[in-house]
Amino acid sequence: MNRRRWLIGAVGVATTMLTACGRVGADLSEQARRMSEGLTRRMQRLIVPRDALAPTYSRAEISPDFRPNGSVDPAASDYLALKADGFAGYRLVVDGLVDRPLSLSLADLRARPAQTQITKHDCVEGWTSIAEWTGVRLEALLDEAGLKPDAKYVVFHCFDALDQQEDGERYYESIDMIDARHPQTILAYAMNGETLPVPHGAPLRLRVERQLGYKHAKYIRRIEAVDSFADIGGGKGGYWEDRGYEWYAGI
Template sequence: MSLNRRRWLTAAGATLTSLWLAGCDKLASNSTFTGVLQVAEKWSQRAQRLITDRNALAQEFAPSDISKDFKANGTLRPQDDDYVALLAGNFADYRLVVDGLVEQPLALTMAEVRGLPSRTQITRHDCVEGWSSIGKWKGARLSALLERAKLKPEAKFIVFHCFDTLEQTLDGSGRYYESIDLIDAFHPQTILAYDMNDATLPVRHGYPLRLRVERQLGYKHAKYVMRLEAVSDFSQIGRGQGGFWPDRGYEWYAGI
C-alpha cells in the first residue's frame, strides 16, 4: 500500500514539475497542486486508518542505501533570536517543553532527551517537490516521551512548535509548527531525531531535534522542535489548520 502510494505521488508529480521548481510557497497557492493533495489525502488517510494496521511500518533500508547527499530544504539555519542564542551556547540552556493536556509537564535537557528510550531507523524521506532521499535517524521514541508526560483523556493531537520563522506576519503565524494525531504519535517509527547518519543532527536538518513521522510526507517532519503541546484541537493555533503549510493550502494529513 505504501509503495503504491509513493508511486502514485511520483506519477502525479510528473505533471507538476514546473510548479516544484517554484518552491513550496507557490505550490501552496496553486489550485491544481492543492487539488492533487486533497485527493491524495483522502485516499491515503482512508487506507491507513481503515485498511492497514495502524502499527504497520514504513519501509526501512540497508546502510548501503543511504543517500550520499540528503537534500535539505525549508529553513537551513534559523535566524530567530532565541535559536541563535541557544546555538551559540551549543544548546546547553535548551529545554524541550512538553505541556498542554498532560498530567506531568516536562522541560528536558538534551541529555535527558537522549536518555529516553530510542529507536534507530533508515528510511526514505519523500518531498512534495518531487525528490526523495534515504537517511539514518536515531532519536527518542515519541511514545516514551508522551507516556512520561501522561496525556489527559481529552488530548487528541500533538503540536510541534519550532524555532524557525518562515514568514514575517503580524499575527505571528509565520513561525513553523506541525501536528499529528495520537495514532501517528504513538507509532513505533515516530521519533524526535537527534542523530543523522551516525552523527549529531546537522543544523540544516533541524538541530537539535527533528520530528520523524515516517508514514507521512516531508513537510510533516518538523525541524528545530522546541515545544510539544498536547491539545484537543488546533483551531486556535496558527491559522487553525494544524501546521504552517496546511495553513497555506496543503492537506493536514500527508500519509504515504
C-alpha cells in the same frame, strides 16, 4: 491504488467544475478537497494496520547527499543564542493536555532509551533521500508526561520562521495520536551517527516515517497535546496546511 494520484485527480475535477461559480465555487472546492482528504485518511486508517512499518534500508543505501528541506538556518534570536552555546541551554517542553509537563535538556533526551532507523524521506517536491536517524520515541515521552483522555493531537512548535524574520510566523505541525504512537515516530537528535546538523533541524526534529517531508517538523522547541488545533496558527494544523497543503500527508 495510488492514493495520492487519485486524490489529486478527484480534487482537480471538482475544482474545474466549480471554478466558474466564483467565490462560492472556491469555497465549495475547498470543502471538496477537505472531504477528499478526510475520506482518503479514513480509508488508509481502515486498510493499513496502525503499526505497519515504513520500509527500512541498509547503511550502504544511505544517500551521500541528503538535501535539507524547508528552513536551513533559523534567524530567530532565541535560536541563535542556543546555537552559539552548542544548545547547552536547550529545553524541550512537553505540555498542554498532560498530567506531568516536561522540560528536558538534550542530555535528558539522550539518557532515555534510544532508537535508530534508516528510512527514506519523501518530499512533496518529488525528491527522496535515505538517512539514519537516532532519537527517542515520541510515544515514550507522551506516556511520561501522562496524556489526558481528551488529547487527540500533538502539535510541534518550532524555532524557525520560513521568511527568516525575527518576528516571522514560526513553523508548526501536528499529527494525530495514531502517528504519534507509531513505533517509528521519533524525536531525532542524531543523523547518520553524528549530532543532528543545523540544516536538518538541530537540536531536535520529528521523524514521522509514514508521512511526507513537510510533516517532519525541525527545530522543535515545544510539544503540545491538544484536543483541537482550530485556534493554533491558521487553524488547519500546520504552517503549510494553513496555505493549502493537506493536513494528512500519508504515503
